[in-house]
Amino acid sequence: MPELRHDPIQRRWVIIAKERGARPLQFEGELRFPRNSSCPFCEGMEGTTPLEILALGPPGRQPNTPGWELRVVPNKYPALQVEGNADRRGVGYYDVMNGIGAHEVLIETPRHMQHMAEMSPEQMARIFFAYQARLVDLKRDPRFKYVIIFKNYGADAGATIAHPHTQIIATPVTPRTVSNELTSAREHFRLKERCLFCDILTQEMESGARLAALTDHFAAICPYASRFPYELMILPRVHSFDFAGERSEIVQDLSKIMHIVLKRLRGALGDPPFNFIFHTAPNTGHSLRRSNYWDTIQYDWHWHVEILPRMTQPAGFEWGTGLHINPVAPEVAADHLRKVQVA
Amino acid sequence: MPELRHDPIQRRWVIIAKERGARPLQFEGELRFPRNSSCPFCEGMEGTTPLEILALGPPGRQPNTPGWELRVVPNKYPALQVEGNADRRGVGYYDVMNGIGAHEVLIETPRHMQHMAEMSPEQMARIFFAYQARLVDLKRDPRFKYVIIFKNYGADAGATIAHPHTQIIATPVTPRTVSNELTSAREHFRLKERCLFCDILTQEMESGARLAALTDHFAAICPYASRFPYELMILPRVHSFDFAGERSEIVQDLSKIMHIVLKRLRGALGDPPFNFIFHTAPNTGHSLRRSNYWDTIQYDWHWHVEILPRMTQPAGFEWGTGLHINPVAPEVAADHLRKVQVA
Numbered sequence: 001m002p003e004l005r006h007d008p009i010q011r012r013w014v015i016i017a018k019e020r021g022a023r024p025l026q027f028e029g030e031l032r033f034p035r036n037s038s039c040p041f042c043e044g045m046e047g048t049t050p051l052e053i054l055a056l057g058p059p060g061r062q063p064n065t066p067g068w069e070l071r072v073v074p075n076k077y078p079a080l081q082v083e084g085n086a087d088r089r090g091v092g093y094y095d096v097m098n099g100i101g102a103h104e105v106l107i108e109t110p111r112h113m114q115h116m117a118e119m120s121p122e123q124m125a126r127i128f129f130a131y132q133a134r135l136v137d138l139k140r141d142p143r144f145k146y147v148i149i150f151k152n153y154g155a156d157a158g159a160t161i162a163h164p165h166t167q168i169i170a171t172p173v174t175p176r177t178v179s180n181e182l183t184s185a186r187e188h189f190r191l192k193e194r195c196l197f198c199d200i201l202t203q204e205m206e207s208g209a210r211l212a213a214l215t216d217h218f219a220a221i222c223p224y225a226s227r228f229p230y231e232l233m234i235l236p237r238v239h240s241f242d243f244a245g246e247r248s249e250i251v252q253d254l255s256k257i258m259h260i261v262l263k264r265l266r267g268a269l270g271d272p273p274f275n276f277i278f279h280t281a282p283n284t285g286h287s288l289r290r291s292n293y294w295d296t297i298q299y300d301w302h303w304h305v306e307i308l309p310r311m312t313q314p315a316g317f318e319w320g321t322g323l324h325i326n327p328v329a330p331e332v333a334a335d336h337l338r339k340v341q342v343a
Numbered sequence: 344m345p346e347l348r349h350d351p352i353q354r355r356w357v358i359i360a361k362e363r364g365a366r367p368l369q370f371e372g373e374l375r376f377p378r379n380s381s382c383p384f385c386e387g388m389e390g391t392t393p394l395e396i397l398a399l400g401p402p403g404r405q406p407n408t409p410g411w412e413l414r415v416v417p418n419k420y421p422a423l424q425v426e427g428n429a430d431r432r433g434v435g436y437y438d439v440m441n442g443i444g445a446h447e448v449l450i451e452t453p454r455h456m457q458h459m460a461e462m463s464p465e466q467m468a469r470i471f472f473a474y475q476a477r478l479v480d481l482k483r484d485p486r487f488k489y490v491i492i493f494k495n496y497g498a499d500a501g502a503t504i505a506h507p508h509t510q511i512i513a514t515p516v517t518p519r520t521v522s523n524e525l526t527s528a529r530e531h532f533r534l535k536e537r538c539l540f541c542d543i544l545t546q547e548m549e550s551g552a553r554l555a556a557l558t559d560h561f562a563a564i565c566p567y568a569s570r571f572p573y574e575l576m577i578l579p580r581v582h583s584f585d586f587a588g589e590r591s592e593i594v595q596d597l598s599k600i601m602h603i604v605l606k607r608l609r610g611a612l613g614d615p616p617f618n619f620i621f622h623t624a625p626n627t628g629h630s631l632r633r634s635n636y637w638d639t640i641q642y643d644w645h646w647h648v649e650i651l652p653r654m655t656q657p658a659g660f661e662w663g664t665g666l667h668i669n670p671v672a673p674e675v676a677a678d679h680l681r682k683v684q685v686a
Contacts, residue, residue: 002423002442004516013516015442017422079360079660079668080345092546093539094567099345099358150659158658167660173347173356175664196436203435224437277663308662315501316493317422317510319651320620321518325422 007225009184009196010177014225015325018332031271032155033162040076041163043068043110050074053104054133056126069123070130071107072168078103079169086143086172102138102147102170106130112163115271116153117262124255127166131278132251134168135244139283144170146178146282154273157310174282181279182301189300197302198239210330212337213264217250218257222330222337229328230269230337232261232307241301243280258305260342265309267340268333272309279304350568352527352539353520357568358668361675374614375498376505383419384506386411386453393417396447397476399469412466413473414450415511421446422512429486429515445481445490445513449473455506458614459496460605467598470509474621475594477511478587482626487513489521489625497616500653517625524622525644532643540645541582553673555680556607560593561600565673565680572671573612573680575604575650584644586623601648603685608652610683611676615652622647 002017040048046064050073055061057068074082080101088097108127109119116124131149138147147170152159174182188196204210204221212232213220220234234257240246246254265272280303318324345360383391389407393416398404400411417425423444431440451470452462459467474492481490490513495502517525531539547553547564555575556563563577577600583589589597608615623646661667 001427002421004429004440004442006438008436008438012519015422017442078345079358084344086347091567092550093351093543095349095351097347099347099360146664148660148664150663152658156656158656158661169660171664171666173666175666176355177663177665180665200436207435224434275659275662277659279663306663308659313499313501314657315495316618316620316651317491317512318501319618320493320520320622320649321489321491321514322520322523323514323516323518 005225007223008188008200009181010225011180011184012225013323014227015323016225016329017325017327018329031273034155034160036161039112039161039163041105041107041161041165042112046071049105050076054130056130066110068110070109070126072130072134073105073107075103075105075167080171097172100143100172102141102144102168104134104168106134106166106168108164108166114164115262115266116151116164117259117266119259121252121255121259124258125252128251128255129248131166131168132244132246135280138168138170139244141170143172144283145174146171147280148175148178149278149280151274151276153275154271154310156313157273157275157308159273178279178282182282185300185302186296189296195239195300195302197235197304201235201237210334212334213257213260215253215257215260217253220257220261222334224330226326226328226330226333227324228308229311229326230265230272230309230333231326231330232265234258234261234305234307235302236304239299239302241281241298241303243278243303254305261307261337263342264337264340265307267342268336269309269311272311274310275306275308277306277308279306348568350566351531351543352524353568354523354527355568356666357570358666359568359672360668360670361672374616377498377503379504382455382504382506384448384450384504384508385455389414392448393419397473399473409453411453413452413469415473415477416448416450418446418448418510423514440515443486443515445484445487445511447477447511449477449509449511451507451509457507458605458609459494459507460602460609462602464595464598464602467601468595471594471598472591474509474511475587475589478623481511481513482587484513486515487626488517489514490623491518491521492621492623494617494619496618497614497653499656500616500618500651502616521622521625525625528643528645529639532639538582538643538645540578540647544578544580553677555677556600556603558596558600558603560596563600563604565677567673569669569671569673569676570667571651572654572669573608573615573652573676574669574673575608577601577604577648577650578645579647582642582645584624584641584646586621586646597648604650604680606685607680607683608650610685611679612652612654615654617650617652619648619650622649 004013043066052073054072055068056070061067080099084100086097151166185196210222347356386409395416397415398411399413404410423442427443429440494509528539553565
């Protein structure tokens with residue numbers, strides 16, 4: 001019998017339909033890469049990107065020249081633009097504002113094809129330190145209400161360039177998925193004086209059925225109401241609301257669990273396309289304007305990373321209803337992932 | 344400058360980023376079809392599907408034999424199952440219910456490859472009459488809160504079988520996108536004593552900029568805050584809340600505008616993968632239990648069809664934020680579509 005499961009964080013129903021897993025479906029992730037004739041993110045191509053915002057490299061390296069380990073540059077085709085003001089206004093029944101924001105690309109490595117699972121935890125930690133640096137910088141801009149960090153791996157996960165990179169987008173609105181999570185967390189805190197994410201984590205640690213990996217400071221779980229097969233959520237084990245403020249030891253441990261989890265996904269599924277998304281704390285520079293949101297944010301928000309393997313194609317049903325059909329129960333996915341040995 | 348536009352129906356922001364349309368992106372829809380070794384929906388294969396629920400054919404035809412024009416059968420791999428009760432219950436912090444519902448497949452034609460745009464309006468009207476018949480029947484079951492009718496065309500739109508078909512799913516919960524729309528429409532009606540959809544339609548008819556097609560009884564518009572390039576919404580021009588109750592003349596006119604719109608999409612974009620979704624009235628059999636929802640439904644709900652061409656791949660940003668980036672302004676899409684001559 002399929003089940004409808006409710007996610008208390010996003011407050012959405014998901015259909016867990018194990019029976020549909022029996023369909024004649026290609027399930028081992030078949031990875032397609034975007035075809036680009038030449039790669040603007042490779043070493044030696046620094047002249048083809050906008051000027052770099054941040055780079056890691058040897059002392060004495062000149063900006064926008066080879067020799068770097070990691071670069072952050074503005075997106076050449078930005079979804080949002082840095083200059084100007086939001087200027088919210090009405091257009092008849094509609095509302096509109098200028099598309100201000102920031103859209104940056106973090107080139108993770110000079111190597112054109114290096115899966116994040118093949119990176120050492122140290123290399124990955126450098127990438128995460130760069131995320132922190134960009135978050136701190138972008139959160140200073142009072143026009144931006146949120147900064148989202150995400151990665152698209154594989155054409156079927158929306159990547160248009162194969163070279164390993166992360167995108168960072170600052171938006172002039174708090175995105176709906178984040179405000180949904182904020183609302184649930186806030187209401188739970190009002191009722192219980194406890195963090196919703198901490199409560200869920202306690203329950204998951206006791207059960208163990210959906211636990212996919214564990215390190216000193218992090219737990220990776222397959223959420224009870226996973227939308228996608230093998231979906232994962234990585235949470236700090238001790239309450240923490242702000243990724244940008246995490247100390248070095250914690251960031252290094254994050255790279256350790258990310259390394260384990262990405263290796264396990266590859267071991268279990270081949271080489272699936274995936275997205276990951278950092279749900280960090282919303283920008284607190286707005287405390288005066290939106291005080292009801294931010295007064296208890298350090299107690300009720302719990303930052304986390306979502307990893308979404310993209311082996312199923314959301315179709316008319318998902319777009320038309322907001323419901324998802326997931327053919328793999330998260331308990332089955334977690335069990336499968338735990339069994340993958342990571343050297 | 345990109346714009347953030349707000350959709351007053353779904354209450355969501357969309358980024359209209361015309362600048363990104365300049366990216367080196369494959370834009371003419373490249374259609375991939377699922378590869379099936381043999382087709383269970385073709386004439387002569389009636390034995391491979393579950394027993395038919397409804398069929399159109401010549402008088403005297405035996406059920407589950409060739410000779411049909413259209414068949415409705417249960418989905419062989421249903422997302423939801425007909426037997427049982429929802430049995431809502433808690434599991435720690437989570438909620439769960441049994442996955443009861445109905446999942447049917449409407450095989451639109453015996454011909455394996457026939458695009459809906461190639462069907463005559465008469466043939467299409469027969470399909471829509473069959474939708475009505477299934478809606479009326481499924482809405483009798485008080486366990487079902489909503490019936491969604493949708494079509495996936497092309498592998499990139501989530502189709503797993505190439506043969507033309509529509510899916511019909513009855514769910515034990517009101518889906519979130521529908522309840523969002525119901526809430527917006529209800530609150531607008533309380534404030535104005537007018538239908539939100541009618542108000543939007545009036546504004547769109549006056550402007551004309553986003554109008555893609557018009558018939559006696561229907562208008563097709565590219566919504567102001569379209570998530571997808573060339574997204575369309577078809578609305579009855581005179582207020583009407585219930586597709587299932589529409590009389591024959593109206594259904595025939597719906598098939599006329601659908602024919603025009605699908606032809607125009609093909610003419611403008613090649614042969615793009617797409618989804619369409621019928622947002623019909625919610626099931627009114629629940630009037631006693633949920634009376635606040637249903638008391639004014641005939642005044643504040645306005646049924647409609649959404650058509651979503653699927654030329655862009657939602658990625659980490661969309662899944663992580665709920666925001667969409669659309670590189671084609673709906674005014675540009677509507678203008679392009681209007682210029683396509685339909686014989």
